Amino acid sequence: MYKINTNFQKLPGSYLFSTIAAKVSAFAEANPQADIIRLGIGDVTQPIAPAIIEAMHCAVDEMADAATFRGYAPDLGYDFLRNAIAEQDYQKRGCDISADEIFVSDGAKSDSGNIQELFSEDNRIAVCDPVYPVYIDSNVMAGRTGNYNEATGMFDGVTYMPCTAENGFVPEFPKEAPDLIYLCLPNNPTGTTLKKGQLQEWVDYARKNGAVIIYDAAYEAYISEDDVAHSIYECDGAKSCAIEIRSFSKNAGFTGVRLGFTVVPKELACGGVSLHAMWARRHGTKFNGAPYLIQRAGEAVYSPEGRRQVAEQVAYYMKNAATIYNGLKDAGYEVYGGINAPYIWLRTPDGMSSWEFFDYLLEKANIVGTPGCGFGPSGEGYFRLTAFGSHENSVRALERIKAL
Amino acid sequence: MYKINTNFQKLPGSYLFSTIAAKVSAFAEANPQADIIRLGIGDVTQPIAPAIIEAMHCAVDEMADAATFRGYAPDLGYDFLRNAIAEQDYQKRGCDISADEIFVSDGAKSDSGNIQELFSEDNRIAVCDPVYPVYIDSNVMAGRTGNYNEATGMFDGVTYMPCTAENGFVPEFPKEAPDLIYLCLPNNPTGTTLKKGQLQEWVDYARKNGAVIIYDAAYEAYISEDDVAHSIYECDGAKSCAIEIRSFSKNAGFTGVRLGFTVVPKELACGGVSLHAMWARRHGTKFNGAPYLIQRAGEAVYSPEGRRQVAEQVAYYMKNAATIYNGLKDAGYEVYGGINAPYIWLRTPDGMSSWEFFDYLLEKANIVGTPGCGFGPSGEGYFRLTAFGSHENSVRALERIKAL
Numbered sequence: 145m146y147k148i149n150t151n152f153q154k155l156p157g158s159y160l161f162s163t164i165a166a167k168v169s170a171f172a173e174a175n176p177q178a179d180i181i182r183l184g185i186g187d188v189t190q191p192i193a194p195a196i197i198e199a200m201h202c203a204v205d206e207m208a209d210a211a212t213f214r215g216y217a218p219d220l221g222y223d224f225l226r227n228a229i230a231e232q233d234y235q236k237r238g239c240d241i242s243a244d245e246i247f248v249s250d251g252a253k254s255d256s257g258n259i260q261e262l263f264s265e266d267n268r269i270a271v272c273d274p275v276y277p278v279y280i281d282s283n284v285m286a287g288r289t290g291n292y293n294e295a296t297g298m299f300d301g302v303t304y305m306p307c308t309a310e311n312g313f314v315p316e317f318p319k320e321a322p323d324l325i326y327l328c329l330p331n332n333p334t335g336t337t338l339k340k341g342q343l344q345e346w347v348d349y350a351r352k353n354g355a356v357i358i359y360d361a362a363y364e365a366y367i368s369e370d371d372v373a374h375s376i377y378e379c380d381g382a383k384s385c386a387i388e389i390r391s392f393s394k395n396a397g398f399t400g401v402r403l404g405f406t407v408v409p410k411e412l413a414c415g416g417v418s419l420h421a422m423w424a425r426r427h428g429t430k431f432n433g434a435p436y437l438i439q440r441a442g443e444a445v446y447s448p449e450g451r452r453q454v455a456e457q458v459a460y461y462m463k464n465a466a467t468i469y470n471g472l473k474d475a476g477y478e479v480y481g482g483i484n485a486p487y488i489w490l491r492t493p494d495g496m497s498s499w500e501f502f503d504y505l506l507e508k509a510n511i512v513g514t515p516g517c518g519f520g521p522s523g524e525g526y527f528r529l530t531a532f533g534s535h536e537n538s539v540r541a542l543e544r545i546k547a548l
Numbered sequence: 549m550y551k552i553n554t555n556f557q558k559l560p561g562s563y564l565f566s567t568i569a570a571k572v573s574a575f576a577e578a579n580p581q582a583d584i585i586r587l588g589i590g591d592v593t594q595p596i597a598p599a600i601i602e603a604m605h606c607a608v609d610e611m612a613d614a615a616t617f618r619g620y621a622p623d624l625g626y627d628f629l630r631n632a633i634a635e636q637d638y639q640k641r642g643c644d645i646s647a648d649e650i651f652v653s654d655g656a657k658s659d660s661g662n663i664q665e666l667f668s669e670d671n672r673i674a675v676c677d678p679v680y681p682v683y684i685d686s687n688v689m690a691g692r693t694g695n696y697n698e699a700t701g702m703f704d705g706v707t708y709m710p711c712t713a714e715n716g717f718v719p720e721f722p723k724e725a726p727d728l729i730y731l732c733l734p735n736n737p738t739g740t741t742l743k744k745g746q747l748q749e750w751v752d753y754a755r756k757n758g759a760v761i762i763y764d765a766a767y768e769a770y771i772s773e774d775d776v777a778h779s780i781y782e783c784d785g786a787k788s789c790a791i792e793i794r795s796f797s798k799n800a801g802f803t804g805v806r807l808g809f810t811v812v813p814k815e816l817a818c819g820g821v822s823l824h825a826m827w828a829r830r831h832g833t834k835f836n837g838a839p840y841l842i843q844r845a846g847e848a849v850y851s852p853e854g855r856r857q858v859a860e861q862v863a864y865y866m867k868n869a870a871t872i873y874n875g876l877k878d879a880g881y882e883v884y885g886g887i888n889a890p891y892i893w894l895r896t897p898d899g900m901s902s903w904e905f906f907d908y909l910l911e912k913a914n915i916v917g918t919p920g921c922g923f924g925p926s927g928e929g930y931f932r933l934t935a936f937g938s939h940e941n942s943v944r945a946l947e948r949i950k951a952l
């Protein structure tokens with residue numbers, strides 16, 4: 145008789161954003177007249193930039209002609225895209241990353257969830273708290289954690305690094321060194337970044353303790369301050385201890401287009417076994433490459449027109465971030481983030497819990513946000529709003545909040 | 549100090565098709581004048597059908613306009629596609645499968661590799677031998693097998709079901725019942741199918757022994773005989789014991805477009821735990837939906853024009869299959885497959901090993917095929933040619949083989 149993977153049953157309830165979607169659906173059904181403004185899930189709203197649209201049309205036409213048709217893509221990505229990434233995201237910033245260290249995928253979420261497969265089941269993971277739920281959930285499914293503890297909101301066997309207003313949302317080094325350290329910077333949901341010197345300390349810590357850093361830089365394009373690293377490979381020694389994951393979702397609006405990549409440096413090895421080779425094998429066995437036309441779309445992001453156009457979109461969203469940030473401040477809220485990230489992180493008023501504030505905001509202002517506790521127990525008492533709505537809606541949302 | 553997943557090291561060498569690609573590259577470099585005909589990897593060559601191209605252009609245009617832009621897709625797939633699949637692939641054939649039992653993905657390879665995550669690590673798998681290597685390799689990586697045995701070409705702890713000319717390439721029921729049974733029908737690489745009655749026996753066997761069948765029907769569109777099931781759900785009781793995986797790669801030429809789906813019936817459960825819910829959770833946590841425009845491409849496969857056009861492509865490839873099959877027969881080879889599948893499976897001549905014949909064919913005829921042993925030890929002494937080349941190349945390849 146077959147048996148299931150019982151680790152799945154350790155996961156409490158459903159994935160955060162599925163829960164929110166269900167709650168919003170129920171509210172919308174009960175209140176069909178409500179004009180709901182969605183600043184919850186981090187989904188973009190601006191259309192794909194013209195240079196990228198043009199590239200996709202061209203690629204679709206190529207697929208229509210036997211002479212230019214493309215079948216299976218190279219497992220690890222087309223050279224035209226890997227070269228553009230290596231050059232513009234890394235070499236231009238002084239990071240010594242080559243094209244063949246870049247693994248193109250269908251998105252940062254898949255890579256964030258799958259990367260743990262390279263590691264032993266008994267490795268101990270450390271995560272910022274609060275953080276994007278995929279890091280922990282994918283490790284739970286793989287059996288790398290103990291049970292969920294209802295009282296604490298934590299999984300046994302996981303090192304949580306609390307990030308709250310009290311420590312400026314900066315994680316502290318765990319006393320007992322973990323094996324895998326997930327860092328998401330700029331952080332989702334708090335919007336925090338580390339200064340380059342602070343990030344170097346994490347690289348040094350990882351090297352000293354034989355840990356690997358899984359560095360999720362999905363929001364890199366939103367960095368506006370000068371002394372913040374855009375890639376972990378700006379730090380000395382990072383190539384021997386860090387894997388970096390990037391997304392096209394937030395810089396180029398690819399949430400529905402699906403494209404991302406992961407950098408696994410060739411010098412990252414454990415006991416002589418190359419993690420680069422392992423990830424290549426994983427890609428070759430359980431993935432079949434990102435669609436040709438989507439990779440052409442990705443390439444267009446790096447063209448001169450593409451770069452200009454996506455920079456405008458990022459600026460548009462950052463204007464929203466400022467609107468939301470300043471509006472909340474004016475309304476008397478305690479607000480964080482929004483400077484180097486498209487997320488605004490606020491403390492819930494009057495000691496409300498995160499979900500209480502979620503319901504309050506949905507019912508009283510018809511605004512959807514994300515309860516902070518959904519990102520980890522230290523997110524309790526906080527709430528996330530995203531800058532990815534339209535500017536008009538961002539303005540309207542803040543008017544409603546101010547009027548509460 | 550972190551540790552790696554040492555199961556990866558059990559995998560011998562590289563993925564079969566990567567090895568072939570490397571050998572062909574080396575040959576092409578050494579023989580730049582050689583006019584190589586590739587009938588190795590199962591990659592299609594016909595361009596995407598016009599109805600599908602049109603749908604993709606439309607969807608690209610929708611992404612260019614804020615009013616019609618689509619961000620994150622529903623994790624499990626858009627209803628327009630799930631409905632089309634449920635209706636046309638299942639309900640029309642009398643299979644009681646509903647749209648919400650269909651999980652849209654980026655392809656059958658990913659699903660084939662990932663589906664094992666739902667099961668306990670100590671479940672025993674059974675595979676046809678020879679077969680598509682992903683089933684075993686993904687289980688090796690997950691620690692569900694023992695070590696690789698060089699002498700036998702088998703992994704310890706796996707039940708191999710030999711399929712050779714001696715048993716008509718039909719697997720026999722294992723004496724000791726396994727927990728997970730992978731069936732690929734029509735089979736890759738042998739091209740064998742089971743009659744509906746034979747498939748019903750497998751469903752009965754699985755139900756009696758508490759096993760789950762992972763049914764890979766990627767080549768369903770190539771079935772030409774009447775008494776062959778197109779879906780395992782044509783069999784009584786299959787909904788309580790079978791998961792079916794389908795691809796758009798071979799019926800609609802989507803190898804470079806990437807789209808597939810998996811059916812997990814709601815009644816498939818183990819000790820009250822729904823595998824449908826588990827797969828939904830896996831999709832929601834580690835995958836972010838297939839691209840909107842690719843799902844529109846998939847929908848177009850089911851339109852009246854789309855269906856007609858893709859049927860023409862399948863017929864085109866099946867004409868190649870007949871050319872290769874008959875040509876090999878004329879040349880005195882012992883040949884199988886090619887009737888309900890785009891694969892021709894031949895016995896290597898003069899007792900040559902599979903790799904010897906690979907080298908012989910590459911060097912003497914400049915034709916790339918796939919060594920049978922790459923699909924499992926019982927594939928030794930056999931060789932696979934695919935019908936996915938152009939018709940002209942299929943004819944030319946056979947002329948060369950006849951001239952050897």
